[in-house]
Amino acid sequence: MQADTRADVFGDIFVVFLGLGTLVGIVVVAYTLYNAYKYRDTDQPKDDSLPTLGELPTGGKGGKKLFLSFGISAIIVISLVIWTYGMLLYVEDPQDEFEQDPIEVDITGEGFAWHFEYENGVEATNTLNVPADRPVAIEVTSGDVWHTFGIADLRVKADAIPGEYDETWFMAEEAGAQHEIKCYELCGDFHSNMVGTVQVMEQDEFDTWLDDQLTLEVTLEDENEEPVTDGYELQLVHQNNDEYEADLEYTYTADDFENGTITIDEIEQGGTYDLTITSDDDSFDTIEESVDITSPSSETYTIETSGTEDTNDETDETDETNSETNDDGGEN
Structure with missing residues (x-):
């Protein structure tokens, strides 16, 4: 099975958090409304077992419910933290999940432009060509000031710092699609012009392009x-x-x-x-x-x-001979 992309991973995390948050919210609000209605103020005589205003509860069933709710909440939160941490570890280093070796690209931010160098030495500026459904491992640095390389559509962001190298990866799924590259660190007068394009190709088309370079x-x-x-x-x-x-x-x-x-x-x-x-x-x-x-x-x-050189040499020798002859004639 093909490894998930970064966008897939963050999308799954978002959906899980949204689903659990919605479920918990519905339960809490529903239970609150239920108790508000059940214990509303009416003219009916009150149950003697219920605490009055200012009186501390004595336990019993209420205590068991409180313990049960805290226990369920703890299990949900701890499970969510462990699952999320595992997903983020995959985002950081998913090498064992890849079916194919990643395409490796070195990226340098310099002169308000993005410069790309592939494994085979091919270089490009501001246009990053990649194959569809294949991981792309990138190593990002800067040649001048601090930049941040980012592809919002693919959930990719990496700091470009002079003298340092930030490694990450991404995978684009749709051949023919284009994704915008932007700098997400205020880097100078032309910061807003520091943009580029990710061009997604079919694998065969990418291989042909790479060879033709x-x-x-x-x-x-x-x-x-x-x-x-x-x-x-x-x-x-x-x-x-x-x-x-x-x-x-x-x-x-x-x-x-x-x-x-x-x-x-x-x-x-x-x-x-x-x-x-x-x-x-x-x-x-x-x-x-x-x-x-x-x-x-x-x-x-x-x-x-x-x-041609010999002809020139012969011409020079002829000129020298004529010059010597003229000189001799002048002496006579």
């Missing part, structure tokens, strides 16, 4: 902005490759390019990559760059071939 398009062109189609190799290596089980190193030759352009969509982990483009025959200098791959991106690199 880690794409890099690379275009190679010459000085005339014409595509370069052969004679090179491109290598991508994650700067923190040693920290992951998978080997985050990718190599492509000119044959993998189409008219000087390649779209790399097999990247498993986002982050900063070292990009190296080398010549097969040393016809151009090696290109070395750092590329952040946390969302779809595109890079264009201009290759200056050695032939």
Whole structure:
């Protein structure tokens, strides 16, 4: 059975408290009205067994009723406290109840915006995409001042404090629904603008979206902005490759390019990559760059071939020779 969402848990607690409160209220009010009517002031002679005004009751059946009412009340209250405490423990750490591993997202409140980072390194701002019917574990912090991350519809709230990390979770049930993210801590001039959106997707749609974020398009062109189609190799290596089980190193030759352009969509982990483009025959200098791959991106690199450099060198040598010849002629 699928674990309850936070909204379900708090909804159940509310319904139980409302039901018990209503039941107790009805019993108390009904019993009060009953006794008010039973012992109303009439002209009929009073029962000698009833205490008169100012006289203390002597016990008997009245004492048994009082003990019974206190006993029932104690059982109800203690049972309610234990049940509620158990439900709140589930809200705090329901890991054993999950059928699927949670989606983990790091959240940072900074610059009156919400920044999200998924497990695979994908980053987004102010839009949190999540799959339906799957728990989402979040770790919240702040990069500047104190904020509070909250999704009212999903009963989620977590403090975002610089240097501290607040962990909680939620689960959205309806695919296609949107929920508003707000800051619930007065944080500055643009506090009211610090909003975002939770976009709930089907699991397959979410997986596709997450994979599509880690794409890099690379275009190679010459000085005339014409595509370069052969004679090179491109290598991508994650700067923190040693920290992951998978080997985050990718190599492509000119044959993998189409008219000087390649779209790399097999990247498993986002982050900063070292990009190296080398010549097969040393016809151009090696290109070395750092590329952040946390969302779809595109890079264009201009290759200056050695032939152009040689032509320039020959032109420079010719100019130097002519200059020397002119100088000699002047001396003669």
